[in-house]
Amino acid sequence: MPQLHHSDAGWSVSVDKQMIFTKNIRQLSTAVQAWFGSLWIFSIEYPRALQKTCTFVEMGLLRGSGRMLASVKKWANRLLRYLASFCL
Numbered sequence: 001m002p003q004l005h006h007s008d009a010g011w012s013v014s015v016d017k018q019m020i021f022t023k024n025i026r027q028l029s030t031a032v033q034a035w036f037g038s039l040w041i042f043s044i045e046y047p048r049a050l051q052k053t054c055t056f057v058e059m060g061l062l063r064g065s066g067r068m069l070a071s072v073k074k075w076a077n078r079l080l081r082y083l084a085s086f087c088l
Helices: 028-041 048-062 070-087
Strands: 002-007 010-015
Touching: 002 028, 010 028, 028 048, 028 070
Parallel strands: none
Antiparallel strands: 002 010
16 A cells, blocks of 8 residues: 655655655645555555545546546656666
8 A cells, every 4th residue: 555654855655665756745735646646556446444535535636537637647657667667
C-alpha cells in the first residue's frame, strides 16, 4: 500500500517501504496526486476503511469523466519511467 510521509523537506511517497520518488514533493495536494497515481500504476485496491473516501476523492480528481487529470497523469508517468529504469 502506498504511504505518504512528511518531513521538513516536504512530502514523499513509498510503496512497501521503498521510496518511489527521489525528490520531496512540496505541496500536499501534489503528494496526494502522486499517491493516487501509484495506486493506479500498481493496481492496488483502496484500503477497506478508506474505500468510500478514496472513491469520493478519486471522482474529484477525475471530475467524473473517467479520465485522469493531467497533473495526476504526470505523476503516474514519472512513476512508470522510474520503474522502467529498474527493468532495463
